[in-house]
Amino acid sequence: MSENLHCGGAGGSFGxxxxxxxxxxxxxxxxxxxxxxxxxYGNPLxxxxxxxxxxGFIVGMEEKDVVLNAGFGGGFIYVESIKIMLEGIIKADGISPEKPEYMHLGSGSGGSIQLHGVFIEGVNGIISANGGENTxxxxxxxxxxxxxxxTKWYSENFYPEKIGILVSVQQGGRKNVIKNQIQVFNGTIFSNPCLPGYEPYKGLFQCKKCSLGKxxxxxxxxxxxxxxxxxxxxLEFVKEDFLQKRECxxxxxxxFKSIKRNNDKNIVCLENFEYFLAIMGNENVVYGLGMVILSILINIGMYILRKRKQGRILQKYQRGFGEENSFEEDFEHFNLQDITFHEKxxxxxxxxxxxxxxxxNEALKKDCLCFLNRKFFCRDEDLENDVFEKINQVFQFGKVSVFLLGFLKIFFPFFYYKILLQIKMRKVLVAEGIFFQYLRENFTKRDFWIKFTYNKNFDQVFLDYIDYTKTKLQWNIEQKMPVLILFQGNGQFMNPFCINMEDSIRKINILETFEKFCESFEEFLDVVKEYEKEVFEKFGTFLQVCVHVLNEENGKVFVLGNEDDVKKDKYLKKLKNNYGIETFSGKYLLFFLKKESIIVGSFMRKIWIILMIKLNGFALMNMMI
Known part of the structure; x- marks a missing residue:
């Protein structure tokens, strides 16, 4: 058919x-x-x-004339390097027939080009595999x-800042496009994908950041x-903001104020009044305002009543934490004068x-009576008094109190914390009065005394054992670093962790030697290593020593041993049996501090937390300042 119609030759194919x-x-x-x-044909990847x-085929032409004079196809180029700087031309274009008299023959197609590298940069470079033109x-x-x-397409750091390489895989040009001629398509370019927040540009090979508004x-x-x-x-678009990677x-x-509603894809910008209605819940605005006003009025009334009723209770509470109280003025409360006589x-x-x-509990009750009577063990008749049972009953919450506090916690959280603090204070002060009345009636000599100590939040109560027969010299010899200082609070917003500044133990001079203790800590580690094997053979546990410094930019953590849960439980049982303390594991939770220091991160910054074991006697002591 082509012979009779005098048709020219078709162009070569590839991409x-x-x-x-x-x-x-x-x-x-x-x-x-x-x-x-x-x-x-071929694999585009x-x-x-x-x-x-x-x-091509024309009447009168020899086959060799077609082969020799038709356009040639482009070649195959492969480049691989760590860094490719392209300022020239990499070309695998098809070729047109060389002589004008052979333009009735077809032109060749573009070839193949492969570039592999970590960096591919250039400003004026050209990469092309175009088809040959035909006039x-x-x-x-x-x-x-x-x-x-x-190879590093997934990292933003490898996106070149200045790049202008032109990549082209177009079909060849045609002088006269014939009506109804079948249109050919461009070839294929396969390159790496673009990261979120980036889109392809300049030949589908480089990536650029999304423009503002996209x-x-x-x-x-x-x-x-x-x-x-x-x-x-x-709205105001943000220039090169990270949000371009996941949303507008x-x-x-x-x-205007921003808010994101549940049914909205993006944030909504509202005026002040619109924002107020949005956060209040529209139809519930009036109800919410009424509740706020009611809460304020109730709070004012409670404040006035509380001021009238505080009287002697408030004075007693302030006296218990006063720094100026002397030993004679307040014998009942633990103060600085008691430091040298403090036992535990x-x-x-x-x-x-x-x-x-x-x-x-029974263990603490037994320990108190044994200390007051200076006995290593107590007989059953020593434990018959019911003063401790009375104290335990004072600390119990009645059903009515539990119901009212639960109601306030849900509907009036602010009043819940205020009222709960008042109830806790009253319970502690009443229990303190019962305990000291018992001491005055039964122990007149007062050589050995127990003081009822509590913090300002009334969520910690401890008994300080005082031995007034001890001399200051004995205290200096027997006292070991470190001593125990506890945080008050539970880590919540309304009751954060903090140090009880009124605790007399916090003010002892021995804390001044803490710096010297840290300087000699390496020697302490050597001692631990020396005795670690012996302790393991005797107690079935590894020594674990952790030091975490939080008031420096570069904190350090030293961990010795690898305590697992089985050995930890076994060790705790042994300590409970030796010391008769049922709540030992709860009070010394930080002893088993893990390497990640998750528990430490929950506390305040700029504090020291030291956890160690005394080898003499194998007793556990903590220091937190």
Missing amino acids: SAGGSPGSQKEIYNDLCAKIQSKKG YPIFEGSGGG GIGGEGGAGRILINQ YKKSVGRDMCLDCENENKER SYVCKSG RMFLDGNNEPSCPFKI
């Missing part, structure tokens, strides 16, 4: 099909346009083939294939999307709340 030819006789152009080259040459009746060449592989969430060759939001006059990057203009501190179970009231 896309070559162009269809025309005819030497214009009336046959539409028919010749139906002659098609082979469709594209890894191109390795050369381009195809153009075709006659021959078909233009199809486009080639290009692969560009940047965003992109996916990894791939997708383009950035326009932000959709009502009231754009209230804008903030509210000055004078024992804790009550619980935290003085309805769910966990204070309790003096």
